[in-house]
Amino acid sequence: MVVGEVSTFSEVVVIGGGPGGYATAERAAALGRSVVLVERERLGGVCLNAGCIPSKALIQVANTVALPAEAAAWGVESDARADMERVQAWMAAVMDRLRGDVEGRMRRAGVGVVRGTARFSTARRVVVATNGSTQHIEFDHAVVATGSRPTALRALAVDHARILDSTDVLALRAIPRRTAVIGGGYIGLELGCALHKLGSAVTVVEIADRLLPAMHPALGGALQRRLSARGIEVLLGTSALDDDGAALRVRGPDGERRIEVDAVVVAVGRRPNTDELGLERAGVPCDAAGRIAVDPSRRATRTVLAVGDVTDGPGLAHKATAEAEVAAATAAGRRAAFAPACIPEVVFTDPEVASAGLTPERAREAGAEVVTRRLPLTASARALLRGDGAGFVELVAEPSGALLGAHIVGPDAAELIAEAALAIEMGATLEDLALTIHPHPTLSESLAMAAMS
Ligand code: FAD
Secondary structure (H helix, E strand, C coil): CCCCCCEEEEEEEEECCCHHHHHHHHHHHHCCCCEEEEECCCCCHHHHHHCHHHHHHHHHHHHHHHHHHHHHHHCCCCCCCCCHHHHHHHHHHHHHHHHHHHHHHHHHHCCEEEECEEEEEECCEEEEEECCEEEEEEEEEEEECCCEEECCECCECCCCCCEECHHHHHCCCCCCCEEEEECCCHHHHHHHHHHHHCCCEEEEECCCCCCCCCCCHHHHHHHHHHHHHHCCEEECCCEEEEECCCEEEEEECCEEEEEECCEEEECCCEEECCCCCCHHHHCCCECCCCCECCCCCCECCCCEEECHHHCCCCCCHHHHHHHHHHHHHHHCCCCCCCCCCCCCEEECCCCEEEEEECCHHHHHHCCCCCEEEEEEHHHCHHHHHCCCCCCEEEEEECCCCEEEEEEEEECCHHHHHHHHHHHHHCCCEHHHHHHCCCCCCCCCHHHHHHHHC
8 A cells, every 4th residue: 555545444345246245245234244345347246237137037038939839739829029129128127126126235234335346455455446546445354256257268259249158148139040059058058048949040069978067967968858859959079169250160079060150159167256356465375267265164364255156166146145144154253154955056948957965976976875766747747737747856865865966857947946955954854855745736746756756
């Protein structure tokens, strides 16, 4: 700090106003700490402005547009098309409203929101740059919640015109006629599925030998069959090489191929925003991937904590929010640890895919003996009424019956997985699930039926 520069003090400084950051700030303030939240763009972070919320809005629009074609099989004749200008206006209105909610929560909690880009200058001070001016804030604890950004591919630089990232897709005002999606993880598949329903001919290019490579192998396989049946081309074991403005060149098991497309979506993962934070000045080390290592109380050092996408684990908003609870408690001087029995993961494709807890492979690697129970959704009346009986529910348990994991492909899997997560967290057994009376006819019955099977 230069002599004469003014520095303010806040017990807790939170850097980043996404779900990890704003939840930390609100909770730390509720625990009696003075809190400043620094955000360089918009409150709500990626989740609210360029992730969870706009993507689910677009998916809802796409599902609605595709419904008439599906309902035709039930004898319902109708037509639907999306006016993307109005779709974008609606999405913006939803995001504005939710952002207003976050702003209101910060105000009511007494959190001071500072607009600007924060960097550490020491282990107890950050400097915030705002439109040419700077402000120094000293703290007892800083919580890094700066999130992540899309991983770039050197040969396919995003130009926001033909080569798009996920944020570009969510802002589309016209649907490309033909789209290649590079990346068969959850973001690529959700966007690819939505674009396909909105009328684009979609090819998914995935370098691994299955979709959703980080999840239970049967989930990716089942989803692939469904996507292919819908007309989405899925190329596995295939890498994207380059693009000449008319076609994407890929290399797969059958050699090289040019795929003529109007847009290429790069969705090959995300990298943590830790490289421009001056973390070295605060003595905070990062791993090779740029993630901040923290202990269960979310501490990276005595004064710096971290939550959300900048730390290890799945890059998901609910994980960030759960970690925020712990970080806030730690910063407020309480004993707390982040040690969930499971973190549910959901893929909002059609059909939806959801997992919580261990796969049989992971359980065995961890030395556990496991039993599995799988129920095809053809056994679920509700799934058939929804016109979708092709999925399954698989439960993974210890031989004693203690539930270790649940893996679902099918309608409303995103909602169903919460029951399984609760069961795992509560130490429930297959018998507990089977003997809990579930309403009929519902999709939730399929969890009890799988447990009973
Ligand atoms: P972020 O939400 O990334 O927020 C970080 C904030 O920090 C940003 O606002 C950024 O501007 C700010 N910032 C960064 N550096 C600085 C700095 N130096 N100074 C000040 N501010 C700074 N997750 C789900 O759980 N469900 C979903 O359905 C889902 N869908 C997604 C769909 C897409 C297309 C994408 C891209 C992501 C999706 N995610 C979803 C992931 C989810 O958005 C992230 O896991 C979540 O936003 C991470 O929260 P965070 O608080 O760690 O960081």
